[in-house]
Amino acid sequence: KQEVTQIPAALSVPEGENLVLNCSFTDSAIYNLQWFRQDPGKGLTSLLLIQSSQREQTSGRLNASLDKSSGRSTLYIAASQPGDSATYLCAVYSGGGADGLTFGKGTHLIIQP
């Protein structure tokens, strides 16, 4: 059964810092991996999707990498801003299995002004 772990569980940094969020998964037989952000009481906003054949994806100040063989992904946020404060969730899609998207518990990020 696929399990997804996100480290750290919480992070508080001053504005302007570059930061890295980590995600690991136990079964490397994935179809793709998605990063989301969730604001309090809201639904999820898709940030990036990386297909299993890709190594990284970029969108603005966000860069996500994938090392499928080692079961790891990282989300890099450049020049952090207070508006980046949210919970960031990593999810893997194994395709054809019974799990749909399997989510980590998330990293709660606070950017101090």
Place this chain on the structure above:
Amino acid sequence: KAGVTQTPRYLIKTRGQQVTLSCSPISGHRSVSWYQQTPGQGLQFLFEYFSETQRNKGNFPGRFSGRQFSNSRSEMNVSTLELGDSALYLCASSATRGETQYFGPGTRLLVL
């Protein structure tokens, strides 16, 4: 394009009742998935529908069921509600299976 919409947004029910939640996917999307989010368990997959057929089902009791209509709109039903069913229920749509999933705002269900 309009995003994923879910109705109702908030719901209060009592134990033993049943509830139906609705999800309208992004226009043109054919795959709809449902998730339950609780503080203790996080986000858990309920089921996935594609072309009116349930493709996958998560590890939830048979009280949780769903369906998808020919216009891709989906409903999920929970019968004989329990206190532990209190959660945020999220619906997500994608153009086809395995593509980016776009989530709705969720339905917050409180069971008293």
